[in-house]
Amino acid sequence: MNAEPKTCSATTEADPVSETTTVPMWLITLALVLLFLGAWVFDLRGGWFEPKVYGPYTSVADAGRFQPPPPDGPDVKRGKVLFEQNCALCHGNDGMGKPNQAPPLAGSEWVLATGVNRLIRIPLVGLNGPIKVNGQDWNLQMAAMGAQYSDDQLSDLLSYIRSAWGNKASPVTPEQVKKVRDDLKGRSQAYTVDELMKLPE
Amino acid sequence: MKSAATIFLAAFLALSASWAAFVLAPQLQLGREPQAKATGTDNLYPVARPGLAKQGAEVYRSLGCVYCHSQQVGQEGVKCEVILTEAGTNASVTLAALAKLNTELGQPQTLAALPKVLMPVADVPTAVPIIKAIAAVGAKAEARVTPVGADISRGWGLRRSVAQDYAYDSPVQPGTRRFGPDLANVGLTKPDVNWHLRHLYAPATEIKGSTMPPYRFLFEKHKRGAKPSPDALQFADEPGFEIVPTDDARALAAYLVSLRADAPLVEAPFTAPTPAAPSTNAPVATNRVASLPYTASELLKLPESSK
Numbered sequence: 001m002n003a004e005p006k007t008c009s010a011t012t013e014a015d016p017v018s019e020t021t022t023v024p025m026w027l028i029t030l031a032l033v034l035l036f037l038g039a040w041v042f043d044l045r046g047g048w049f050e051p052k053v054y055g056p057y058t059s060v061a062d063a064g065r066f067q068p069p070p071p072d073g074p075d076v077k078r079g080k081v082l083f084e085q086n087c088a089l090c091h092g093n094d095g096m097g098k099p100n101q102a103p104p105l106a107g108s109e110w111v112l113a114t115g116v117n118r119l120i121r122i123p124l125v126g127l128n129g130p131i132k133v134n135g136q137d138w139n140l141q142m143a144a145m146g147a148q149y150s151d152d153q154l155s156d157l158l159s160y161i162r163s164a165w166g167n168k169a170s171p172v173t174p175e176q177v178k179k180v181r182d183d184l185k186g187r188s189q190a191y192t193v194d195e196l197m198k199l200p201e
Numbered sequence: 202m203k204s205a206a207t208i209f210l211a212a213f214l215a216l217s218a219s220w221a222a223f224v225l226a227p228q229l230q231l232g233r234e235p236q237a238k239a240t241g242t243d244n245l246y247p248v249a250r251p252g253l254a255k256q257g258a259e260v261y262r263s264l265g266c267v268y269c270h271s272q273q274v275g276q277e278g279v280k281c282e283v284i285l286t287e288a289g290t291n292a293s294v295t296l297a298a299l300a301k302l303n304t305e306l307g308q309p310q311t312l313a314a315l316p317k318v319l320m321p322v323a324d325v326p327t328a329v330p331i332i333k334a335i336a337a338v339g340a341k342a343e344a345r346v347t348p349v350g351a352d353i354s355r356g357w358g359l360r361r362s363v364a365q366d367y368a369y370d371s372p373v374q375p376g377t378r379r380f381g382p383d384l385a386n387v388g389l390t391k392p393d394v395n396w397h398l399r400h401l402y403a404p405a406t407e408i409k410g411s412t413m414p415p416y417r418f419l420f421e422k423h424k425r426g427a428k429p430s431p432d433a434l435q436f437a438d439e440p441g442f443e444i445v446p447t448d449d450a451r452a453l454a455a456y457l458v459s460l461r462a463d464a465p466l467v468e469a470p471f472t473a474p475t476p477a478a479p480s481t482n483a484p485v486a487t488n489r490v491a492s493l494p495y496t497a498s499e500l501l502k503l504p505e506s507s508k
Contacts, residue, residue, distance in 0.1 A: 051230040052468045054363050056278045065324035066279055066346045066470040068241050069332075077243075 074152075074171045079160030082153060086145060087161075095165040102140065103133035106165035115201035116172050119158065120180040123147075126190035144188065151177040231364045239464035246464035249369050250456070257456025260449050262374065264416070271376035272385045272460065276361030276469075277350035283319045283328050288312040289339035298338040302331060318345075345472040356390060357383040358462060360469040366462040381413055388461040397454035398446050399434055419450035 047053030050060055057063040084093060090102035097104035105111050110133060113119055123146025130139045146154050151174040159171035236245040250258065261267070289295045292312055299319070300307025306319060319342065322328045328344035335342040348360045362385055367373045391397065396407065402420050404413040423430065425443045432451075433443035446454070465471050 049226075049230075051227075051364070054361060054468050056276060057468075063468060063470060065326060066281060067325065067467065068346075068470075068472065069325055069329050069344065 074155045074159035074173065076156065076160045076163055076171075078153070079156035079158070080164070082149070082157045083160055083164075087157075095161065095167075097133075100140070102142070103131065103136070103138045105161050106167060108133050111161055112167055112169045113201060114169075116158065116176055117180065117201055118196045118199055120154070120172065120177055121184070121191055121196065121199075123149075123154065123157075124181060124184060125187055127192070127196075128190040129192045131193050141190065144190070147188075151175075151181065234365060234368055236368070237365055237466055240467060240470060241465070244464070246466065247366060247368050247462075250459045253452050253455040254459035255456075256448075257452035257454070257459075258370065258374075260453040261456055262372070264453075266384075267374045267376045269378060269380035269413075270382070270384045271379050272383065273362045273375040274352045274358035274360070274383060274385045274462070275350055276348045276353060279346060279348050279470075281322050281324055281328060282345050282347070283322055283331050283335075283342055284316045284345045285311070285319050285335065285340065285342050286316045287341035288315060289341070291339060294338045295335075295340045298335060298340070302334065343472070346470055348469070348471050352383060355382075358386045359389075359473075360462070360465070360471045362462055363466060363469050365466055365468070384457065384460055385462050386460065388458040389463050392458060394451075394454045394458055395434070397457050398450060399436065401450055401453065402434060402436065402444060402446075416450070419447055419453070421445045421447060 045055075045058045047057075047059055053059060053063065057066075083091075091097055091105050092102075095104060095106035110119060110122070110131075122142065124144060125147070126144040127142045129141075130137060132138075146157070149157065154177045155172045155174040158177070161167065162169040162172065236247065238244065239246045249255075285299075292309070295312065296307050296309065299311060303320060311317060311319075320331075322331070322344070325344045325346065332342045332344065350361070352358060353360075362375070366385070367375070400407040400413075401416045403415050403417075404411040405415075420434070421444070422439075423433075423443050423445055425433075425441055429443055430445045433445050436444050465473065
């Protein structure tokens with residue numbers, strides 16, 4: 001038993017104190033190299049936090065390479081949207097027309113004509129006066145509803161009305177619309193049926 | 202402890218940074234994901250589950266199905282191929298056009314069994330000129346995009362799972378373990394509600410060697426009366442008794458049948474496979490849809506005895 005109290009002596013070790021040491025250069029270099037590699041792989045395959053990018057695709061454009069190709073020729077789906085927003089109010093979603101508003105487009109000989117020279121003119125400048133559609137007489141005015149649209153949009157729209165509701169006619173190309181638009185030379189006066197019938201089909 | 206404030210601040214920053222990156226940012230990006238249109242159609246995807254299936258999701262959750270079944274399909278890559286679907290009216294002209302693409306394709310057997318894989322291509326834009334060249338001679342070809350990967354070759358899905366698939370799930374149950382198969386598309390591969398009911402009652406009778414425990418408490422065993430229950434399972438393990446699924450069992454089966462991630466999306470594109478044209482000398486059993494009932498003429502074509 002050691003009952004003697006410990007005595008302080010000069011040999012007691014001093015309290016440890018913190019001191020600064022320099023981080024070795026190789027550790028900094030390694031950290032930077034790893035950071036660079038990580039950033040490089042992220043840039044290559046990470047998709048930059050884009051929520052619509054999933055592996056194995058590396059970017060939106062990469063996934064875009066595997067989407068189905070757009071349909072050849074006029075896009076009737078876009079035409080359908082245009083029709084339902086702008087034409088369906090009078091001509092009806094079903095293309096059957098409405099009494100005292102607009103004649104039907106479904107089965108109409110004006111819509112289904114082999115040549116589209118006359119059909120394209122109607123939305124571009126409008127149509128006035130009596131017209132016979134599906135054996136029924138109409139006498140109304142249509143404004144130049146289609147003048148605001150581009151050639152592409154109008155060809156989508158006209159291709160839609162020529163292919164919907166049991167209609168089966170060839171699509172209208174943007175070139176055909178452009179040709180007619182050039183031929184109109186800025187005319188804004190609505191056509192009458194007599195005038196249209198004088199034009200070649 | 203003179204650095205307590207520093208330690209607290211550092212821990213707080215570390216935790217809040219990971220919370221922001223792994224919880225807040227995904228919630229802002231995907232939390233209010235609207236319905237998307239399936240590629241090439243006007244169909245919205247996903248659609249909300251019907252009421253019974255929605256109740257079934259709760260049954261699925263309460264029974265802990267998620268501890269053995271995942272609901273997430275992985276994908277390792279994607280391949281793109283040009284497929285010949287129609288030979289056109291003039292076979293020799295079509296073959297000449299195909300020979301221009303690849304001399305081996307000029308052989309008459311190319312047109313023998315359509316649709317036929319003509320060649321692998323890098324992506325759809327590369328395939329478009331080939332398809333146009335084939336369309337110019339009156340034949341028809343299309344680009345087919347097929348996801349590849351281990352899960353896909355197991356038949357667990359047509360494409361990988363994406364966030365959109367879970368838009369109506371709360372909570373989302375993607376699972377972490379696969380003691381049983383993945384169920385992300387079980388409604389696609391097993392569309393029959395009665396199959397699921399029989400399988401829940403006695404898994405091993407439907408799948409040989411299944412290790413799934415039977416969920417018999419989801420069923421009631423009644424003495425068969427004069428009028429058997431219309432819902433009773435086609436099970437005859439005890440004569441004079443019938444096995445009737447409870448509401449929970451019916452809801453769970455409805456939920457399982459509703460599990461199908463089969464819409465092509467912008468973020469996970471694929472081409473729905475065109476059904477193979479039935480060839481006349483192939484055995485009937487191989488190219489029939491499993492869920493369709495037999496017709497008498499189909500049955501008579503089958504051999505009378507089975508081994």
